[in-house]
Amino acid sequence: xxxxxxxxxxxxxxxxxxxxxxxxxxxxxxxxxxxxxxxxxxxxxxxxxxxxxxxxxxxxxxxxxxxxxxxxxxxxxxxxxxxxxxxxxxxxxxx
Amino acid sequence: xxxxxxxxxxxxxxxxxxxxxxxxxxxxxxxxxxxxxxxxxxxxxxxxxxxxxxxxxxxxxxxxxxxxxxxxxxxxxxxxxxxxxxxxxxxxxxxxxxxxxxxxxxxxxxxxxxxxxxxxxxxxxxxxxxxxxxxxxxxxxxxxxxxxxxxxxxxxxxxxxxxxxxxxxxxxxxxxxxxxxxxxxxxxxxxxxxxxxxxxxxxxxxxxxxxxxxxx
Numbered sequence: 001x002x003x004x005x006x007x008x009x010x011x012x013x014x015x016x017x018x019x020x021x022x023x024x025x026x027x028x029x030x031x032x033x034x035x036x037x038x039x040x041x042x043x044x045x046x047x048x049x050x051x052x053x054x055x056x057x058x059x060x061x062x063x064x065x066x067x068x069x070x071x072x073x074x075x076x077x078x079x080x081x082x083x084x085x086x087x088x089x090x091x092x093x094x095x
Numbered sequence: 096x097x098x099x100x101x102x103x104x105x106x107x108x109x110x111x112x113x114x115x116x117x118x119x120x121x122x123x124x125x126x127x128x129x130x131x132x133x134x135x136x137x138x139x140x141x142x143x144x145x146x147x148x149x150x151x152x153x154x155x156x157x158x159x160x161x162x163x164x165x166x167x168x169x170x171x172x173x174x175x176x177x178x179x180x181x182x183x184x185x186x187x188x189x190x191x192x193x194x195x196x197x198x199x200x201x202x203x204x205x206x207x208x209x210x211x212x213x214x215x216x217x218x219x220x221x222x223x224x225x226x227x228x229x230x231x232x233x234x235x236x237x238x239x240x241x242x243x244x245x246x247x248x249x250x251x252x253x254x255x256x257x258x259x260x261x262x263x264x265x266x267x268x269x270x271x272x273x274x275x276x277x278x279x280x281x282x283x284x285x286x287x288x289x290x291x292x293x294x295x296x297x298x299x300x301x302x303x304x305x306x307x308x309x310x311x
Contacts, residue, residue, distance in 0.1 A: 008131045077130075083300060084127035084136065090248040090296045092233075092240030093135040093190055095127075 009095065011056070012081045013037055014047065018057060019070040019078065027060040027067025102276055103160040109283040110154030116290040117147030117183075119297045135190055142186035149180030177222040184229035184263070187256075191236030223267035230260035248296065255292025262286035 005013070017036040021028045034044055048068060051057040056074035060067045070078075085095045124140030127133060153176040237253040262285035269278035 006131075006133070008133070080130050084131050084133070087123060087127060087296050087300055088133065088135055088139070089240075089244055089246055090252055091139055091190075092237035092249050092252065093139060095131055095133045095135060 006095070008081065010037065010039060010047070011051065012078060014044075014051065015056060015070055015074050015078050018068050019075065022069055025069075027058075027069045029065060029067055033068065102280060103157050106279065106283055107154045107157030107161070109287045110150045110157055112287050113150035113283075113290050114147050114154060116287075116294045116297075117143045117150055120293060121147060123297050123300050138186050138190040142183045142190065145179050145183030145186060147183075149176050149178075149183055152176030152179060174219050174222070177219055177226075181222045181226045181229070184226045184233070188229040188232040188236075191233055191240075219270050220267060223263060223270055226263040227260055227267060230256055230263055234260055251292060251295065255289045258285050258289030258292065260289075262289060 014033055014037045017033055018028050021032050021036070030041075030044065030048070033048070034041060037044060037047075039047070048057065048059075051074070052059045052068075054073075055071055056077055058069045058071050060069060081095075088095045121140045121143035124136045124143065127136040128140060152172060156173055156176060234253050234256045237249060237256060241249040241253060262282050265278055265282035265285060269275070269282055272278060
């Protein structure tokens with residue numbers, strides 16, 4: 001049975017994708033984020049500008065396309081998110 | 096054999112441990128709400144906040160027995176404390192019940208509620224047995240959750256909840272047989288043991304030292 005993701009869960013998914021797929025250190029494109037984030041392009045665009053605005057993602061503007069990289073604040077947020085997820089799961093709950 | 100004032104003091108001290116553990120779990124859960132806006136953590140936090148206030152009222156009642164001048168041993172206050180505790184246990188069970196409803200699976204344990212709640216003649220009895228029901232429901236759901244995640248910590252928490260549940264059962268017995276003083280002591284020892292187990296995720300959380308400046 002499919003489970004609905006909360007907004008925070010979607011943010012965590014996008015941030016973890018930006019962290020895990022940034023192997024070369026040149027950032028991750030929107031297509032890769034869309035594939036792993038599993039949300040529409042319109043929603044992703046809005047979310048990305050919000051995440052860049054709040055300092056969780058860094059936008060690397062190229063000649064044609066923008067790429068995204070997780071910031072230190074984003075890494076800190078992910079660590080906190082996983083800690084609280086673990087805390088909730090210990091009590092048998094989903095975050 | 097400990098005297099009545101000794102028992103009251105031990106009881107009050109153990110209740111204060113309950114206050115500390117409950118408020119600690121509530122603090123971490125509500126901090127999590129601020130970070131993640133999770134409704135599950137909100138219900139968990141509320142559950143332990145109510146439990147903490149319930150234990151606080153009961154510990155004050157215990158102290159009232161030591162200092163009769165304080166005269167806070169009134170039945171209404173005892174019932175008030177029990178009501179707070181039962182509300183806490185309700186939120187604890189409710190956290191799981193919402194998960195159950197969300198996954199479109201209804202626990203058969205819910206059907207036991209009407210039968211169990213009618214077994215006590217007065218409000219304190221009913222509240223105690225309701226607490227027992229809510230905690231045991233939480234135990235069943237936590238074990239079910241363990242079957243999904245296979246996280247040993249979840250099983251450990253289920254054990255803590257079980258001790259808490261058996262404690263509430265003894266609480267009910269101690270209300271029925273008030274002349275058996277050991278029942279009350281047994282109740283609070285079991286509850287504190289259960290709460291101490293529930294405190295372990297808080298400890299791990301504190302050791303992990305999660306830091307994020309403000310909500311997203």
